Amino acid sequence: MTDEMLVLGQIPTVRNDPTHDRYVISVSGGVVLGHIDYHDLGHVVSLKRTVIEPEYASVQGLSNRLVHGALAEIRARGQKMLPYCPVVRDVVTRERDRFEDLVPEKHREEFGLV
Numbered sequence: 001m002t003d004e005m006l007v008l009g010q011i012p013t014v015r016n017d018p019t020h021d022r023y024v025i026s027v028s029g030g031v032v033l034g035h036i037d038y039h040d041l042g043h044v045v046s047l048k049r050t051v052i053e054p055e056y057a058s059v060q061g062l063s064n065r066l067v068h069g070a071l072a073e074i075r076a077r078g079q080k081m082l083p084y085c086p087v088v089r090d091v092v093t094r095e096r097d098r099f100e101d102l103v104p105e106k107h108r109e110e111f112g113l114v
Contacts, residue, residue, distance in 0.1 A: 005059075005061055005062075005065065007027055007033060007056065007059055007062070008027050008031060010027040010028060011027075012025050012026065012027050012033055012062065012065060013025070013026065013027070013069070014065065014066055014068075014069025014070060014072075014073070015069075016070075016073050017035075018040070021037060021038055021039060021040065022035040022036060022037050022038060023035060023036045023038065023066065023069065023070035023073065025062065025065060025066040025069065032053065033052065033053055033056045033059070033062060033066075034050065034051055034052035034053055034056065034062060034063065034066055035050075035051055035066075036048075036049070036050045036051075036066060036067070036070050036085065036087075036088065037049045037051075037085075038070075040079075042079075043079060043080065044079060044080045044081060044082060044104060045074055045079050045080070045081045045082070046081070046082045046084060047070065047081055047082065047083055047084060047085045047088045048084055048085055049085050050063055050066065050067065050085050050087035050088060052066075063087050064091060067087060067088050067091040068091070070088075071088075071091075071092075071099055071102060074102060075102060080102055080103065080104045081102050081103065082103065082104075082107055082111075083103065083111055089111055089112075092111070092113070093112065093113070096113065100113055
């Protein structure tokens with residue numbers, strides 16, 4: 001994944017859509033490329049499912065960019081997260097040194113982070 005990733009000639013951005021309980025990756029013009037469904041429990045966010053729209057499924061690194069954006073937002077808000085979604089859990093496992101601290105210590109074993 002690089003900052004030069006282009007989809008429809010644009011760099012995708014990730015934003016929180018609290019009205020629909022999801023993080024959305026999109027390009028300008030309202031083109032949604034995918035999302036992560038979540039449940040916000042206040043101090044912790046339960047990340048449930050990652051979906052990349054079928055027409056963008058072949059774009060390399062798109063789900064990774066989505067997960068990174070969502071985790072950055074969670075960190076910025078001072079929250080923790082529970083990676084129930086396998087896509088999110090894979091990123092956290094691969095980049096443990098960067099993201100393990102976002103998983104509450106008492107839940108790390110549950111997600112294979114011990």
